[in-house]
Amino acid sequence: MSNNTSTIFTDINSLSFDIKEKADMLHFFTYNDTSETDKVKTVLSTIEEDEVKVEYLRRCIKQRDEHPAMRKRKANERCSAVPKRKKFSVNSTIMPWERENVYYVNPINQSKELIDLIHKGEYVLLHGPRASGKSTRTLQIMDYLEEEGYVCIYVVFGDLTVDVDLFWEKVAGSLKRNLDIKCKEKFKLGKTEPFEIPAMKTLEDIMNVFALEAEIWRYLFEEPDRKVVLFFDEFDTLLSPNQKQVCDSFLTNLRIIKTSPHYAIKSVVGIGTFSILNLNTSNRSVSPFNVSDAFKNPNFTEDEVKLIYDEFINEYGLEIDDLIIKDIYVQTNGHSGLVNLCGRVIESCPNKLDYASWKLYEIEKLGDEISKYRTFKRMTDDLKIKDAMILSAVNLLRTRFLGTLNDVKITDNKELELVEFLISEGVLMETGPKTFKMFSPFVDSLIRRHVIADLFPLAPSIHVPKERGIIKTLEVVREAIRFFDKEIISRAYHNSFKTAHVYVEGILENLVPRESAYDVELNRILNNWLSREIGAEITSQWHLIHEKDNRCVHNYSDLVINIPHDQNDQLIVLELMATVTVSIANEHFARALAYAKELSANEVWVIHFTCEDKFNIHPYFPSEKLLKEGLRVIIFWHNSDFTDIRMCTSWWENGVKKEIINEKI
Template sequence: MNTNIIQQTTETTTSSSSTPIFRVYKDQPNDTLKVPLVEDGIIKEEIGDIKHFVQKWFKIPDFSSFNLVLQNDESNPLVTSTPLSNFAGNVVLKIQPITTTTIGPGKSSFSTNGAIQKEERNTKYYYLERNNNSILQDKVMNGDYILFHGTRSSGKTTKIFTTMDHLSKIGFFPIYMSLEDAFSFNSIEEFWGRFLMVINYEIRNKIQFTNAFTIFDKPNELSQQIFKNRDVILFIDEFDRLLDAPPEVKSNILGIFRNWKQNSTNKFIKSVVAIGPFDILNIDSDKYSPFNVVDQVSTQDFTQQDVTEFFGIFQRIKSVTVDSQVVDSIFTLTNGHPGLVNVCGRIIDKDICGRIIDKDTKLTLISMDDWNKFASSKLLYGLFGYSTVSRMMSSIETQTDLCKQTLIHYVKIFPQFLVLNGYELTKETKYLISMGFLRYTSEPVSGSFKVASCSLKSLLIKYCILNKLHTIHRRQPPPEAFPINNSIIDIFTIVKTLTPTFHDSPANLTTKCYRGFGNGPKRDSLVPDEAFYHFELVATIKNWEPKVKINPIVRTGLNTKDRADIVLEFNEKKFVLEIVAHTTLKDVENHIKRGTRYKTSIGATEVWIVHYTAGKQTKQSKYPSSIPGVGVIHIWHNSKFNDFDFVCYQPLSDKDQIMTDVGSDEEEYEEDTVEEKMNEDEEEEEIDEDEEEEEEESDEY
């Protein structure tokens, strides 16, 4: 330790200075280190900022492996979101390691439904303390009436409990209730009767309130006795139930809340936080509402760093090692949605842990290969067993055709955002956001709140939808039986049969710039991209044979583009189709070479490169052929999708090459045609930015 900047102190009291001085020690109080409140031009504002400094200075590897506690209060770790403005004078903090003994090794599990109580954190359930509560807390302390919204299982209620705990410590009186708790909206009297019962239960005072309308009145002697001049913060969960209440009941409830807000000087209640899905923002439009949509706060999904720290807690408690690429893959698949992250964690904990033990360390090791093979076959079972996803899928099946079509459009363009260009949200889009199908970006609008763009929530949600396409996006399947022989899917027959049926209307097309070869479209002409062919194949396959599963693709890097790969599974056999469209032949070759690694990584029976092109091969630029384990299908089509040529190279099992040629005037080529003589245009295309990106991705499998 650099003793030149350590200032010894034994101070434990707090003075009246307006600017606090924080000192921290690891072992002995007389070795405290003064923490700079300004570092690299950045002002520290929360305990979490102090904690990051401590982690860096004392070289502590894991941010989640220690707490900061007040020297004289070691039983109450400081919440990272605690504002430094709550302190004054000299504040001495101690570094408190979180040991496996403290947090109950091996007994915790991943929580996928319901809030995590304070006493359950890293004892019953794995829990990450996040430094993102400041906006909500600031609005509460400002006396705002807040609409706090987020999708189901996004951690809303857990965050509320964390906020309540912090507010209690700094002198507020938080009260929590849920409108799911036997509240009735049949009449005004029934609602307020239940409200009175819940308040009395939460306060747990021997003498109980008898009038719901005077509970928070300052002149009320019982209120003075109970609240003791502390400001009350009322948190109301499942607030969306109020949306369906009879108009007179809803207006009465909101009107009384509004009266509390307008007469705050005579009330103990300082703030009301309404909690629910995106729907609750509609409350703002009611003329009696005390809520203003500008005071909305949304839950925040996990960041990449959050997911890394969360699985760091799991690894420490469980005494396992998880490859960092697995953690990155989980973030990519889930987009940080807390519920989905926990589902993936539960699958690792229950289904993968213990399968591989390091002989030297005796620890469980979870590699990328372990995750690859499991995620590409079993992950969907875990997802559809997750009540939030199950509810979403059941709900969308009952919606209007327009709502289903809206969802399908977002599936097609994923991961792109649809920019709304100032248009108001349709009721279908509001529903999809509330249910958790979509995420959104917002833009500041004076005195209001506006959604600027929307995108599908995550890659895992996309695969859940793809596996339900036969119920929410019906298509007429081919009259022939689905081509399966001895549990082997005939991929070439599928592609040859389905390609002429593609729905190529402008509404269905997602496009890219042409980078192909030969006498095709001009360079940079817009042509269908991989996502178009991917969706068209999957949509008809699921309607043709619903028992075929469409499994998730595992990504190993956060910067990897969303590849247009399809993993079909039938009778526990996996078949990979990698879609490549309108690109150079050199690029197609690279995809073929990577296919062998992909086959090994997920344990596939066959891998196929399906190459769609608007440029026909010539003697100078010939289609690449197959290699052992990887088949290749080249499909030429015209711009109107009414003329096609197919060339198929079956996967090789040895040095013999098998070629199938289907088309009007396609020419057969000898087996030594893998080497290409690229024409001048293709040589220029090889250094194109898109091609360089593809080369950078070559290590992802």
């Protein structure tokens, strides 16, 4: 075995291919021509980004069906008595030859607007969160355009050099490799002789090769024509502060090409996160991209999610509650990576899966699966970088967005800059002019557990209160309240508030903290205390669906505490409410019991944070009937700066009603 082949095998084994794909790679290079393998090894040595290596190696075997060894394997597969099942693709672009082997929604129907802009010769920015299917959409659009006679070239930027000349050398090399492939394909389709592309190492070389009168376009087209479309992925890498000169040079020269009729390039598409909408040069007028033409990569619709899962269910012979598919759509907001991740998780579940079992699985395992998913691991790591701007962005999340899926209006220019960063990270999404919200319930839960808890670790130092191995929920919650960040609660009157329909400080319809302010703090403390000491799972924004009058009603249980099996296997529901009327309180009481029944919970507590006048003296508790059914209630009354806190509580125990009134915390 040559050293070059050995090096390639090392790369293949260390990269994120699945087992079958890795086997294909190893098999291919075992029988591949030595000179071709040498070329592959040389290219791999210049690539630093693992994702680019993966993409490159996949392209190397794109024509593998022509290889004798591959034809033999294909024949064996066709003879196999067991039909090949599709899989869910997670963490990678779906390549054209993979489409028949994965659960896949053809995105071309939602790409008409982008294709029309390309036809018009526009330079377009395609943006969306990481792992949202941008690259998969791009490859499908390329196929569509090539059927129309266009030549499409796809380049992944990856890690960029700060040296302008070296940058253009890398771009030139990538463009040349793509053009070599196009010319070879043309030769195989009937050209009498191959075409040798001139050396491409500089910006000048690129300009010469892409000039309309260059020989290559007479070779690829019947008549020279402006029918070349360039796609640049990971475009947001140009935004790095140390890339200013590279960015200026790149955009300036694209502008020259766009405004001249003497080049074969019809259109350019830049692909990246939301941040590319700010991409520009120091001289704003020279950018070739019009932000108003930017195309937002759409998430899956609910119908598309159902289409994928219906195919999965039929192929695997599964019985899955329809509410599970609805739940996956709402929890993920149609994010393609998360939709596929949920599918992969279900593959390991029983063949018959009801809704309650799925929700329990979410509590116990799904959160960990999401946190390990490369895209979201990168997100949480980025948000924990010790940087003043990032900390400000996290504080904005903590005080304005977390704990609610409602729209939030942001008008302050500095806060809008922070919001743009959070959108680029896939944490927030834009819903209207200067209006934003959390991207999805899954993302909300992920940020609370893996960012907020880590950055703000203050929590009780005492051992978790237990009796006969069972945690004492009342004492746990009472102790946790003492560690609330008083500033967060007092500021909530101004930046995370709602209107109270009861008297507060003698005023009806006064402003008070909304539920999310308490929810985020309680979640943070329980994660830092219970999770770290006894391994409890704290699940937030936990989605429940109920059929009501033949329609779906979406509700959220605020906190679910799952105690590990080796510690008496407790499941506790905490339903939070904030300064509500009696009628709203009664709705919460009934809903909390329904939650407990749905989950087969051991305990269910309604926790009412309130600022209502004299509520600590005259609290409102549920009926004895509800208490006897297992409902338990804690009320925390507090003043506006959270320095005076009083607790009232009621529950049924051993046939006796228990109450505490106006206990100072």
